Amino acid sequence: MNNLTRKDEILAQAAALFLERGYSAVTMRDLAKKMGIKAASLYNHISSKHEILETLILSVAEKFTEGMNTIVQSKVDPLQKVEAVVDLHIDVTLNNQDALGSLNNDWMHLEGKALLNFEEMRNGYEDNFRKIIHEGISKGVVANRNPEIMLFSVLSTLRTLYLWYPKKGEIDVNTLKTDMRQSLLASIKA
Amino acid sequence: MNNLTRKDEILAQAAALFLERGYSAVTMRDLAKKMGIKAASLYNHISSKHEILETLILSVAEKFTEGMNTIVQSKVDPLQKVEAVVDLHIDVTLNNQDALGSLNNDWMHLEGKALLNFEEMRNGYEDNFRKIIHEGISKGVVANRNPEIMLFSVLSTLRTLYLWYPKKGEIDVNTLKTDMRQSLLASIKA
DNA sequence: ACACTAAACTAACAAACGTTAGTTTTGTAT
DNA sequence: ATACAAAACTAACGTTTGTTAGTTTAGTGT
Numbered sequence: 001m002n003n004l005t006r007k008d009e010i011l012a013q014a015a016a017l018f019l020e021r022g023y024s025a026v027t028m029r030d031l032a033k034k035m036g037i038k039a040a041s042l043y044n045h046i047s048s049k050h051e052i053l054e055t056l057i058l059s060v061a062e063k064f065t066e067g068m069n070t071i072v073q074s075k076v077d078p079l080q081k082v083e084a085v086v087d088l089h090i091d092v093t094l095n096n097q098d099a100l101g102s103l104n105n106d107w108m109h110l111e112g113k114a115l116l117n118f119e120e121m122r123n124g125y126e127d128n129f130r131k132i133i134h135e136g137i138s139k140g141v142v143a144n145r146n147p148e149i150m151l152f153s154v155l156s157t158l159r160t161l162y163l164w165y166p167k168k169g170e171i172d173v174n175t176l177k178t179d180m181r182q183s184l185l186a187s188i189k190a
Numbered sequence: 191m192n193n194l195t196r197k198d199e200i201l202a203q204a205a206a207l208f209l210e211r212g213y214s215a216v217t218m219r220d221l222a223k224k225m226g227i228k229a230a231s232l233y234n235h236i237s238s239k240h241e242i243l244e245t246l247i248l249s250v251a252e253k254f255t256e257g258m259n260t261i262v263q264s265k266v267d268p269l270q271k272v273e274a275v276v277d278l279h280i281d282v283t284l285n286n287q288d289a290l291g292s293l294n295n296d297w298m299h300l301e302g303k304a305l306l307n308f309e310e311m312r313n314g315y316e317d318n319f320r321k322i323i324h325e326g327i328s329k330g331v332v333a334n335r336n337p338e339i340m341l342f343s344v345l346s347t348l349r350t351l352y353l354w355y356p357k358k359g360e361i362d363v364n365t366l367k368t369d370m371r372q373s374l375l376a377s378i379k380a
Numbered sequence: 381a382c383a384c385t386a387a388a389c390t391a392a393c394a395a396a397c398g399t400t401a402g403t404t405t406t407g408t409a410t
Numbered sequence: 411a412t413a414c415a416a417a418a419c420t421a422a423c424g425t426t427t428g429t430t431a432g433t434t435t436a437g438t439g440t
Contacts, residue, residue, distance in 0.1 A: 006417075021298060024214035028398060040399080041418050049398065105295050108211060143376070146369045152354045153347045153373050160346035168338060179336045183343050186333070187377030196387075218428060230429080231388050239428065 007045045010035060012098070014052045019101030023053055023109050054114045056099040057107055061121045063092050072128050078136035082154070082188070083181050085129065089158040090177055093165060100162035129155065133188070143190045150188045157184060197235045200225060202288070204242045209291030213243055213299050244304045246289040247297055251311045253282050262318050268326030272344070272378070273371050275319065279348040280367055283355060290352035319345065323378070333380045340378045347374060 004012075013034045017026045028049055032039040046052055067088040071081050093100060110118055133151055136142030143150070165171070194202075203224045207216045218239055222229040236242055257278040261271050283290060300308055323341055326332030333340070355361070 022212055022214055022295070024212055025299065027396075029396085037417085038419065040401095040420080043399070044417055105212070109215065145372060148358060149366075149369045149373050152350075153370075153377075156347045156350035156354070157343045160342075160350065164342045164346070176339075179339045180343075182335060183339050183377055186379075187343075187373055189376075217426080219426090227387085228389065230390080230431095233429070234387055 005045075010042060010045055011052060011055060015056050015098035015102065018053075018056070018106060019098045023102060023106040050111070053102060053106060053109060056102045057110060057118060058114065060092065060096045060099045060103050061118055063096070064088070064125055065121045067092065068125050068128050072132070077141065078132050078139060079141050079185060079189070081132045082136070082185060085132070086158065086181050086184055087177055089161060090173070090180065093161045094173065097162050097166065104159060104162070126151070126155070136188070136190075141190055142188050153187060154184050200232060200235055201242060201245060205246050205288035205292065208243075208246070208296060209288045213292060213296035240299075240301070243292060243296060243299060246292045247300060247308060248304065250282065250286045250289045250293050251308055253286070254278070254315055255311045257282070258315050258318050262322070267331065268322050268329060269331050269375060269379070271322045272326070272375060275322070276348065276371050276374055277367055279351060280363070280370065283351045284363065287352050287356065294349060294352070316341070316345070326378070326380075331380055332378050343377060344374050 010031070014026070014031055017031060017034060028039045028042060032042055035042070068085070071084045071088065074081065074084070076084075107115075107118055107122075130147070130151055133142060133147050137144055137147060165176075200221070204216070204221050207220060207224060218229045218232060222232055225232070258275070261274045261278065264271065264274070266274075297305075297308055297312075320337070320341055323332060323337050327334055327337060355366075
């Protein structure tokens with residue numbers, strides 16, 4: 001079942017290289033060398049360099065979108081929703097560490113409808129998060145400060161997790177979730 | 191006095207392009223077109239594409255390093271030092287918005303001693319910030335939570351300011367400083 | 381008018397780029 | 411052994427890349 005196809009291996013190695021150097025600085029020959037094959041052989045499995053980028057970014061973006069939609073529909077109070085968002089980010093980060101580099105730094109190299117699709121998901125995600133914050137403010141459980149700054153502050157931390165986590169050796173996942181929930185909730189609680 | 195040399199104009203336009211697309215995706219012909227000249231003409235003013243990147247990144251890194259050194263030496267309590275760091279980031283961000291894109295996303299394309307120099311400044315900066323946090327914890331003014339998570343949380347927000355600020359129309363600088371100090375301090379206060 | 385300098389130009393280079401076409405190797409099931 | 415499919419290979423393509431060398435233009439002070 002859990003069989004990694006050759007294409008999946010290529011996507012994984014590409015993600016690692018893109019994280020390290022950025023999409024534009026990685027050549028198909030670099031990727032081929034990492035796979036132990038010649039550049040032309042890559043095209044037996046993928047149709048273009050661009051396709052790799054699209055696949056990596058959109059598949060992670062979809063995970064965020066789905067997760068957020070579930071959270072928004074859940075019937076819990078706003079602070080619990082924020083906690084769920086923190087957990088979502090930690091889970092997605094741990095499972096898609098490398099691809100998150102492309103999502104954060106190389107999305108602007110998407111083209112056409114892939115770019116539109118990405119931007120739509122990103123905006124939708126932010127809007128949902130924004131609604132949670134506003135709901136928290138009007139219910140008095142979130143601090144009555146500039147909501148955009150709180151949104152940005154929490155989101156920027158969550159979005160940068162993929163850079164920070166690997167540097168910090170062996171932090172237990174549950175410890176990380178607990179501490180991160182505490183820290184981020186503290187920054188917005190009323 | 192405040193005369194912008196031709197080289198300075200090139201550096202400014204390059205920073206804007208690097209922010210938009212990343213260092214590797216910007217060609218010398220792109221930069222030349224933005225300057226309204228031919229690519230070869232750029233070399234009357236700069237010696238290589240690489241020199242542009244080094245200049246942009248290291249000059250901003252030096253501003254952070256100098257600012258942080260001043261703050262560390264000041265005789266105020268830890269929370270006031272954190273507030274000063276917030277202000278430092280906002281000031282540097284407003285004055286070097288575009289170059290911060292390169293510093294954050296393209297530093298890995300530095301080479302040799304420029305790369306070592308950058309990494310040394312970056313590590314020194316983080317260590318100083320770390321000391322402030324620890325000092326705050328032992329004095330009981332900073333929350334007794336995982337210091338690395340608090341450090342990461344605050345720093346990731348400050349480092350991403352350059353992406354967020356330009357999207358948020360006309361936020362008054364002093365309002366921004368006040369709100370940001372409040373938000374970030376709230377996330378670490380005891 | 382002349383000299384000087386800053387800053388543009390044209391033309392070209394060798395290297396590296398993504399990608400293609402066609403061929404050979406390798407492993408597996410019959 | 412034979413057939414088939416997956417996945418590698420070699421060779422080459424047209425472009426684009428950063429950069430150089432040498433030349434021309436425009437503005438300024440004498």
